[in-house]
Amino acid sequence: MDDRLKEASAYYDGVVRETSNLAVTVGRGEDDLEKSEFIWQDIKSKLRFERAGRVLDIGCGYGEVTKLLLRHATDLELKVQLVDVPGVIDAIAENFSALLPPDAKLVPGLFPHDFADLIASGETFDYIIVYSVVHCSDEPRRIVDAAAKLLAPGGKLLVGDLPNIDKKGRFLSTEFGRRFEADYRGLPVDEVPSYSDYRDYVSRGLRQEENRVICDEFVFKLLEDYRSQGFDAFVLDQDERLPFSFTREDLLLIRGL
Ligand SMILES: C[S@@+](CC[C@H](N)C(=O)[O-])C[C@H]1O[C@@H](n2cnc3c(N)ncnc32)[C@H](O)[C@@H]1O
Structure with missing residues (x-):
C-alpha cells in the first residue's frame, strides 16, 4: 500500500x-455541511439512477452524502454496499443505523487491497461511486481499474471530485481564481502568487503536497483507454455550488450493454 493511502486511511479512521x-x-x-445536498444532487444527476440496481460506494465516508444516499436508496430502488476503513464503517453502523435499508451491506477495508475476493467473485454493480477518494492514493489508476472491473453491463462508474492539478492551475492563473484563493485562505491578494499559466502553477504551486498524479494526462489517458476498451467515458464539470467546483472535475465511465 502506498504511503499517501496509509496516511489518509489512518486520518479518516480517527477523525x-x-x-x-x-x-x-x-x-x-x-462550513461545507450545507453543500452536501448539492453534492448528492450532482452525483444523482450524473449517475441518473434510471434503473433499480446495486450500488457500490467505495470510500463512502462518514458524512452527509452517505446519509443522503441511504435516505434515498429505497425510493430509488437501490441496494447499497458501502466500503471504507473500519473506523468509518463502524461510525456508520453506529450512528446511521436508522437510515440503513435492511439489504444494505457495510464492508470495512481498503479498496482494492482488501477486496481481492469481491473482484474474483464475479459480482457486479450497476452504479459505482468513488467520490473524492482516488487522490488519497498515489496509485489512483489502480482504484479506477479495479472498480471498472466490477461494473455490470450498462453499469456506470462515477470517479468524482478529481483534484486535477492542471485544472487548479488554470483556475489560479486567472485574476478571479487568485482573488478567490486569497479569500479562501484569508490572505491579502498580493500574498497569493500570480501564475502566468497552469504550467507555472504546476511547477511552483502553493500546495506542493497535492497529488500530482491527478492531472490532465491522467484524465485523458483514462478517457482514451476506456473508450478504446468499448466503454463510454466522459469528463464532467461540477455544479458551482460544490465546495471545490472550480478546481475539480468528475469522470464517468459506462460499460457497454
Ligand atoms: C475525502 S473523503 C470522501 C468521502 C465521501 N465519498 C464524500 O465525498 O463525502 C475520502 C474517504 O475515502 C476513504 N478512502 C480513501 N481511500 C480509500 C480506499 N482505497 N478504500 C476505501 N476507502 C478509502 C477514506 O477513508 C474517506 O472516508
Missing part, C-alpha cells in the same frame, strides 16, 4: 471520533 461535523469527517470545511 470520525474527533468531530461530529459531518463535513469535516469527509475532509471538507466546517
Whole structure:
C-alpha cells in the first residue's frame, strides 16, 4: 500500500471520533455541511439512477452524502454496499443505523487491497461511486481499474471530485481564481502568487503536497483507454455550488450493454 493511502486511511479512521461535523469527517470545511445536498444532487444527476440496481460506494465516508444516499436508496430502488476503513464503517453502523435499508451491506477495508475476493467473485454493480477518494492514493489508476472491473453491463462508474492539478492551475492563473484563493485562505491578494499559466502553477504551486498524479494526462489517458476498451467515458464539470467546483472535475465511465 502506498504511503499517501496509509496516511489518509489512518486520518479518516480517527477523525470520525474527533468531530461530529459531518463535513469535516469527509475532509471538507466546517462550513461545507450545507453543500452536501448539492453534492448528492450532482452525483444523482450524473449517475441518473434510471434503473433499480446495486450500488457500490467505495470510500463512502462518514458524512452527509452517505446519509443522503441511504435516505434515498429505497425510493430509488437501490441496494447499497458501502466500503471504507473500519473506523468509518463502524461510525456508520453506529450512528446511521436508522437510515440503513435492511439489504444494505457495510464492508470495512481498503479498496482494492482488501477486496481481492469481491473482484474474483464475479459480482457486479450497476452504479459505482468513488467520490473524492482516488487522490488519497498515489496509485489512483489502480482504484479506477479495479472498480471498472466490477461494473455490470450498462453499469456506470462515477470517479468524482478529481483534484486535477492542471485544472487548479488554470483556475489560479486567472485574476478571479487568485482573488478567490486569497479569500479562501484569508490572505491579502498580493500574498497569493500570480501564475502566468497552469504550467507555472504546476511547477511552483502553493500546495506542493497535492497529488500530482491527478492531472490532465491522467484524465485523458483514462478517457482514451476506456473508450478504446468499448466503454463510454466522459469528463464532467461540477455544479458551482460544490465546495471545490472550480478546481475539480468528475469522470464517468459506462460499460457497454
Ligand atoms: C475525502 S473523503 C470522501 C468521502 C465521501 N465519498 C464524500 O465525498 O463525502 C475520502 C474517504 O475515502 C476513504 N478512502 C480513501 N481511500 C480509500 C480506499 N482505497 N478504500 C476505501 N476507502 C478509502 C477514506 O477513508 C474517506 O472516508
